[in-house]
Amino acid sequence: MIVGCSTTLTDLEDYVKNHDRDFNTFEAIEECLKYFGSNQIRNVATVSGNVYTSSPISDLIPILVATKSSVILKSKFAERKVYINEDFFTGYRKNVIEDIEIISKFIIPMTLEKNEYIRFYKQAKRKYDDISIINACFYVKLTNDQTIEDIRIVYGGISFRVVEATQTSEKLIGLKWNKKMSETATCNLIKELFITKGSPGGEETYRNNLLLSLYFKFYLDVCQKLDGFKHENSVQTISGIQLFDAIPGENTIGKSLSIPAALKHTTGESDFICDMPKFENELIIYPIICPIACAKFNLKNREEILRMEGVIDIWDWKVFYDCWKWKSVSYYVSSIIALIATDETIYAGQPIYFVIATDLAMAEKAGILMEIEYNRVETPLLTVDDAIAANSFHKSKAYPSIELGDVEEEFKRSDEVLVGEVNVGKQEHFYMETQSALAVPRDGDALDVYSSTQNVGGDHRYIASILDKPQHLINVICKRCGGGFGGKENQAITTSIPASLVAEKFKRPTRYIMNRQIDMQVTGGRNPMKAKYKVAFSKSGTIKALEVTIYMNSGYSMECGYDVGIKCVKSVGGGYRIPHMSVNVKFCKTNIVSNTAFRGFGTPQAAIITESIIENIAHKLQLGSDHIREINMLKDGEPTKLCGHASLTSMQNDSLGKCWREMMKLYKVEERKSSIIQFNKENRWKKRGIASTVVEHYIGFNKGCLMQGNALVNIYRDGSIYLSFSGVEMGQGLNAKMQQVASSALNVEYDRIYIPDTSSYCTPNSTITAASCGTDVNGFAVLDACQKLNRRLNGVREKFPNASWEEIVEKAYIQQINLSASGHHKFEIFQNQDKNKSGDDGLYVVWGTSTTEVEIDSLTGDVVVLESDIVMDIGKSMNPAVDIGQIEGAFVQGLGLVLLEEQLYNPSSGQLITNGPGKYKLPSVSNIPRKFNVTLLRGGDDGEKKAIHSSKGVGEPAISLAASAVCAARKAVASSRFDDKNTQQFVIDTPATPSIIRNLCTDDLLLKVTEEEKRRQETLEKEWCVRV
Incomplete structure (x- = not known):
């Protein structure tokens, strides 16, 4: 096959799909490209770019090496043909292509004979859209009696270049394709290509395992082919059921209404701080972060940088804190968040200088040219x-x-x-919008601060204190927050405070938006x-x-x-x-x-701890873990560990038991257990597990001052309504629910109501939007304002019963009735007599259960979530579409916590290695349960009417239910270990990434790796990375 130099990977993929690929080169290429980046990347990436880059973890290069492909290089003076093999690569991302040469085309030989087999394998932290940990391409040619005539074993990801196991290949030629040959291959591979401790990339034991596991997969695949088994790629579809009560009537409460900005979010038209037009005299802040923890530092070319075009100033901690007015509040802020390092860094990633410039590109260039001397102290x-x-x-x-x-x-x-x-x-947190702020000086010494924050009131108070201004001169504004998840409760001030200080100093608008890598290291x-x-x-x-x-x-x-x-x-x-x-x-x-x-x-960690203990008890007693859960589960009326009113201190309405029984019956959990036992008996290298867990999540803060909300409702003469409240919309659907509350209370259409930004001018002294109580604290405040307006309008309505809404409003205006009302709501705080417990632990409890079924590949550690079933008691859902979306989103974020999202640090410098989406892996479509079912329990607990319209908070509880996934993975691992006669107790840490899962499956391949480590006296003293 001849491939031109500009052929995109998509073009190549389309070509091979249209040709016979029965275990030949085409199938290997198709398998490779299926997992190569994303559609967008494959549409522009080329074969030439892949080869020229010469990355040791390139997915395409192992195939080119294994097939003995060649490349035609042309220059002005000559043309030459070069084979793509180990010698083609001269160093890390270096090759034999000279500067004067270009790639003309590739020549890729085909495997055309009957007894030729070639396969590509890739192992990554995430199945799709991820770079390889290790990849491999294997080729073998057999004689008619299944003797190896030729074999090539090629790996990527184990050295600075793609490596071919030539010594092992030589020993295999002439051997029969059987189990004894496979044993010889794996014994020689681990000796020839062993990855030593401290090698770049870390996870050495796991990668050594993959050396053998990927080859063993090839051996099994060829055996199946020789036995006449036809390999088929099945397309896995995602399905789900959502069960909830449909509420009849015109009242918006209980209806599945979309959030107001849904379409704009989908089309990318919603405005965030980065979309706000640039001011003519705007300044940009760019932080210089230190790559070393516990280090002293010194900028050697400060004056040179200051002379650069567009650079206005460079702030170190002395200048920064010279602008900082020290009051009690500002002392508190500086004690919890080190916005800039002083003489010595506390952690790697801490800002040490702020470059202030007129343009981001100029600021970044200045950062690159800075000559900073570091001296690690400890x-x-x-x-x-x-x-x-x-x-x-x-x-x-x-x-x-x-x-x-x-x-x-x-x-x-x-x-x-x-x-x-x-x-x-x-x-x-990996919120969609990174930490962002824009501070704009206004007339009269005022300052507008646009902040992507969950805590408008907190930002407002801190900025006013640090600038030593009365709070009425500071207006903090948040139209919408592009995701928060708690990461913008306190840490939004990492951008809003520096932006405010610079804006105040230079009297110019100042924008500070962190890029993803900086955000992940600073917060x-x-x-x-x-x-x-x-x-x-x-x-x-x-x-x-x-x-x-x-x-x-x-x-x-x-x-x-x-x-x-x-x-x-x-x-x-x-x-x-x-x-x-x-x-x-x-x-x-x-x-x-x-x-x-x-x-x-803290509840998700507690759930993982609790459910892990239950799994260990079940393992010790050789009993079913669901049996352990059922006999220990709280029953109706039994006390909880919480303090406060009745719905906190005891189980109400048998909510948990109802969720559990509904889940077991509706999703046929017991029947599935039997089929899983049978599956595990019939499969050696694929294992399944199923587990069920519960959640008891109390909603709200245990600090009384935080349990209050404000609202402002203005009715205009045309009947349109302006609604403002103290909560922040961050994708959780708060605006939609507040529109529903107002629409229902005033008996007007849903889309008649407009919600602007959250502002400290419109709703002062606001509290944090968090703890799943935003709907309650703000909803009751909105209801309070609307009820005030209703009382004013009742006389008009009684006098004109057939009047339209517009007519009622106009007549009220003519009668000089105030059409603006503010609302406020506070939750009474229970005072406990126990000196160790002051105040309520919240408003009420949300109960829920989940069952998750997974399948693991014990050779690679991959986990596929086959099905997740959730039943939750959230009272009477105000908006089932929003609530179920929150449950599903929280659960998938929980899957990331327990199975995928891993933070790695450099043990020497303390620097975060997984500092962006290229290394830190979030759940993607491939990680979503294949069947994803959510049921909202009928007739649930109403939380003693503490929840607005008896609709309980739902943003957080479901994340804890993801504990069922790691418990299910544990059972699958236990089944794999049982096949190796290993019934010992074991610990499965979270996140249970593929490396954790694989290293727990104690088979003969793992034994070969550990024996080789002992023979070489490998220790952990030279770790490349540590997991935090």
């Missing part, structure tokens, strides 16, 4: 284990804990006691946790006592870690009856950016 502490070893903990006035019953006494008299630990990794994520537990239980599985110490990686400061710790402590054991409990938290002080609020706020 080795950073990165992980929980680092902090424990160094005894590095944050001091706190109080430490979250819960004590129930007598734990020690129960341990003495229990039948069984189990000790273990659970590790939960860090998670990045924190979900707190990683290590839980060490001791649990007592009976031989029948009844949990008697639980003792847990949680080590939480806070980072360099506590930030909001104390509140995360409280929620986590009270959520451990959630949904279960555990009479004796002792749970406490220790806050680890490390040299990473301070971690912060994240969707669920």
Whole structure:
């Protein structure tokens, strides 16, 4: 096959699809391109670009090497043919192509004979749209009696260039294609191509496993072909069921209405801060971040940079804090978020200078040309284990804990006691819109600050304090926040404060928008946790006592870690009856950016810890984990660990039991267990698992001042309505629900209402939009304002019963009736007599259950989520479409937490390695459950009417239900280990990435790797990366 130099990968893909590809080169190319980038990338990427770049993890190059392809190179003076083999590559991303040469075409030989076989394999952290960890192409030619006549074994991702295992190939020629040959191949491969500890890319044990696993897959595939098995690529479709009550009538409450900006979001027409027109005299802030933690630094060419075109100033910490007015609030801000490093960096990624310029390109160029000298002072502490070893903990006035019953006494008299630990990794918010702010000076010494924030009131208060201005001169505005997930509660000030300081200093509009890599290094994520537990239980599985110490990686400061710790402590054991409990938290002080609020706020970690303990109890007793859950599950009227009113302190309406029974019956969980057992008996290298988990999630803040909302409703003479409230729309559908509340209360059409931006001028003293209570605190405020207007309009309506809305409004205006009303709502705070528990733990509890079925590839560690079934009690849904969307979105984000999203750091510098979408992997379409079913429970608990229109908050709880996925993966791994006669207890850390899953499957291939590591005396002292 001749391929021209400008042939795109899409053109090549289309060509091979239209030709016979029965185990020949075409099929290998098609398999390669199926997982190569995305459609957009394949549409513009070319074969020439792939080869010229010469990346060691190129997916196409192993095929070219294995097929002995060649390239025609042309220059002004000559033309030559060069074979693409190991010698073609002269170094990392270097090759033999000279500067004066261009690629003319490629010549790719075809495998045309009957006994020729070629296959391509790729292993990545995510199946689609991801770069390879390791890829491979294998070619073999057999004689009629299945003797190897020729064989080529080519790998990418194990060295600075693509590598061919020539020594192993030579030893295989002349051998029969059988199990003994495969054993010889794997024994020689691990010796010839062994990846040593400290190699770039890390995960050395896993990658060594893949060396053997991918070859073994080829061996099995060829065996199947020789046996007449026809390999078919099945297209996996995604389906789902959404069950909820349809509410009849014209009232908008209970209707599935789209969010107001849905179409604009879809077409890309919604405006965010980066879309706002540039001011004529606008300034840009570009942060220079330090790549080393615990380092001193010095800018050597400051004057040279200042002379550059477009550069206005360079701020270090002295200039920055010279503009900072020190008051109690500003002292607090500086203590929780280190906006700029002083003499020494605390963490890698901390800003050390701010370049202030007239243009972003100029600022970035200045950053590149800066000559900065770094001097590392000490080795950073990165992980929980680092902090424990160094005894590095944050001091706190109080430490979250819960004590129930007598734990020690129960341990003495229990039948069984189990000790273990659970590790939960860090998670990045990865909101669609990065941290962004635009500060604009106004007449009268005022300042408008456009901020992508969940906390308009917080930004407003902090900026006013730091600038030493009265709050009425500062207007913080947020039209919409492009995703938050908790990451913009406190950390939005990383852009809004610097932008405000620069705007105030130079009296010019100032924009500060972080790019993705900077955002991921400057801001924190979900707190990683290590839980060490001791649990007592009976031989029948009844949990008697639980003792847990949680080590939480806070980072360099506590930030909001104390509140995360409280929620986590009270959520451990959630949904279960555990009479004796002792749970406490220790806050680890490390040299990473301070971690912060994240969707669920400690509850997801608690759910993973709890469900992992239950799985371990089931394993120890050799009982079904669902049996353990059922006999320990809270029943109607039984007490929870929460304090407050009745719907917090006890199970109401048997909500959890109803969810569980509905799920088991509707989705035929027991029947599926039987089919999975049969599947696992019939399959050696693919295993399935199924698991069910529960969630008990209390909604709201336990701080009274945060449980209040404001609203403003203006009715205009034409009947149109302006609605403003203190909450922030960030994609969760808050605007839609507030329109529904107002529409229903005023009895007007839904689209008659317009919601502008959230502003500290329109709704002052607003609280954080978080904790799944935005609909409640703002909804009741909107309802309050509308009820005031209704009372004013009642006289007009009674006098003119047949008048239209427009006529009523006009007559009210003529009668001088005020058509503007503000609303406010607060939730009364329960005062608990226990000095360790002050105030309600929230408004009410959301209960839910989930079942997830997965399939693992025990040779590669890949996990496919086959089905997820969720049943949740959220009261009476105000907007089922929005609520189910939130449940599905939260659950998929939870799948990222438990299966995929991994944060890796350089152990020497402390720098975040997974600092962008190229290395940090979010769930994509391929990670969504193949069957995704959501049911909203009928006749659920109304939370004692604490929820607006009895519709409970739904944004966070479902993320904890993703624990069912890692529990299901655990069962699949256990089945694989059982085939190798390994029934020992094991720990499965989250995220349970392919490397974690594969390394737990203890087969003969893994044994070869570990034996070779021992022979070479490999240690972990030279780690390339550490997982946090």
